Amino acid sequence: MTTADKLAHYVLPTYAQFPVAPVRGEGTLLWDGDGKRYLDFCSGLATCTLGHGENSLSRAIASQAGELIHCCNLYQIDKQADLAKCLVEECLKLPGRVFFSNSGAESNDGLIKLARRFGHARPDTEGRARYEVITFHRSFHGRTLGGIAATGQDKVKEGFDPLLPGFRHLELNDLDSLASSIQPETCAILLEPIQGEGGIHLATGEFLQGIRELCREHDLLLLLDEVQCGLGRTGEMAGWRTIEPGLVPDAVSWAKGLGGGFPIGAFWVSERIVADDKPLFDLMGTGSHGSTFGGNPLACTAGLTVLREVLDQELPQRALEHEKNIRETIADWHHPAITEVRGKGLLLGVGLNPGALPEGDGASIHLSRELATAGLLSPPAGPDTVRLMPPLTVSTAEINEALEIFRQTLTRVCA
Ligand SMILES: Cc1ncc(COP(=O)(O)O)c(C=O)c1O
Known part of the structure; x- marks a missing residue:
């Protein structure tokens, strides 16, 4: 055969x-x-x-595999600590905390869960938890139930309804339609600064700035899906900086290039103060999220090796x-x-x-x-x-x- x-x-x-x-x-x-x-x-x-x-990646993976492949997050993983530090201090250069997953879709599910927690922590004026995440046509956010609900393409949703509720898709780069579409239940805006699977379409700098303003005005989270465009491929470690260098998001997801082919994903959450003087990342506290494989020694060794090469070269x-x-x-x-x-x-x-x-x-x-x-x-x-x-x-x-x-x-x- x-x-x-x-x-x-x-x-x-x-x-x-x-x-x-x-x-x-x-x-x-x-x-x-x-x-x-x-x-x-x-x-x-x-x-x-x-x-x-x-290459350096295959050698690092082989060497780490001989030391320790996996041990789970009940114990402290040195390579995970080093990779999170590198992502925060050398890649984003923005304070916050990182969660490790195994793929892009999982990382985006983490962003969606963060948005839901934020909507609970900061409800609407009637005291109802906010939950809606606005995303954009032609976007792609993965194949989990959260990912397909967030994705702005019908073909990934066919036959899988009822979908996870709480998503609406708008036209990329149409700030007026976005401004008029925000509802009391809206709590976040999620976008790829450069859409990949949907055909390589860029958000404009004006649109990104406008989103930031709307997020401030309506108390929304700005979530960036950098699974495809992040970590160097588009000319900056933070991909959105090739379009709008001054933009500061609330959370960012990664996968793909992070492991150089080894499966690893991650998302970063900012330390913006949200409720009772608590930072945003505190909303994802102990017990709120988890992954058996996420951030294991082998995956994080791969991630560290890739980021070191990308930065140093x-x-x-x-x-x-x-x-x-x-x-x-x-x-x-x-x-x-x-x-x-x-x-x-x-x-x-x-x-x-x-x-x-x-x-x-x-x-x-x-x-x-x-x-x-x-x-x-x-x-x-x-x-x-x-x-x-x-x-x-x-x-x-x-x-x-x-x-x-x-x-x-x-x-x-x-x-
Ligand atoms: C922007 C974006 N987000 C999320 C995903 C899903 O990533 P994964 O296939 O690792 O779950 C992809 C995959 O193509 C992607 O391009």
């Missing part, structure tokens, strides 16, 4: 898979069992921050330099099938003109499949966007090679 046969027989078919089966990697490169080479501009969906194969800065090269190169093509390049750093979406590509699966899936055949893994995001998101350690030569494959493939597909 081939891998494809076994997957078809034994694994739930929740993913529409490409016919690509990598078994080995080195840096930005992957190889399948037949020795076919791919440039990995998918990075496990913006996750393999330091690339693949033998100044990879966010390099991501911005690569972005400039990519934008200039693609602009020089003047290709009629490309409408624009959206995003920041190494979270970029190439917008496609659907009319210029063959009909069928949708422009982005069709092109992603052709690119994979040509040796470039570049996944779709939405119906008309293909993403470029290589490891942050990618070289300029690899980017140039990937762009040449992209140009040639696009020209062939459109011919």
Whole structure:
């Protein structure tokens, strides 16, 4: 039985898979069992921050695995303490506390629970607990029941109702509609500063500032989902700072790039004073939340190793330099099938003109499949966007090679 046969027989078919089966990697490169080479501009969906194969991350994981893999949160975990300190002091540079989870959806569930606690601590004028979280169309916040309720895309919700109540989705960057939609039960606004899965759409600086003002005016929490855009990929450790450097959120979620491929998520809660002189993070006190695996020694070693490399090698800065090269190169093509390049750093979406590509699966899936055949893994995001998101350690030569494959493939597909 081939891998494809076994997957078809034994694994739930929740993913529409490409016919690509990598078994080995080195840096930005992957190889399948037949020795076919791919440039990995998918990075496990913006996750393999330091690339693949033998590197500081694989060595740190192997070494920690030999010391202590897991011990649970009833006991004190030194690597967890170090990782939380690094996130607070070197990545966010904002005081607060961190909770460790295992994925992005779990981290966002934590933000939703925080919002509910906040709504209880600061009820409406009638004394009723507030509970509503406003999110935005095309957002993606994960596949848990909390995550799909928060997500602003119908396709993730189909057949799963009744959904968790207390969410409303509005148009991104429409401040007037947001201002007029806040209700007595609203307690938080949750957004990705740069939407990833929904097709790489950016919140504007004006919108982020406006949200901050509305949060102040209506006593709401500002929650940022930085699962895809945070921790260096978009040019700053705090992704929103590439758009609005002065913005101070109340809580932030992470996952994906934090572990460089090892499963780990986290969320940070600020020390803003909310009730009885207590900081916000106090609302998530003893017994309020938990995770057996969250923050275990192995996962936190992976997180620490990734963040150290990202910070010490100044990879966010390099991501911005690569972005400039990519934008200039693609602009020089003047290709009629490309409408624009959206995003920041190494979270970029190439917008496609659907009319210029063959009909069928949708422009982005069709092109992603052709690119994979040509040796470039570049996944779709939405119906008309293909993403470029290589490891942050990618070289300029690899980017140039990937762009040449992209140009040639696009020209062939459109011919
Ligand atoms: C912005 C954002 N939030 C949350 C998630 C969910 O993360 P996970 O798949 O780790 O649960 C994703 C995954 O794509 C994401 O892009």
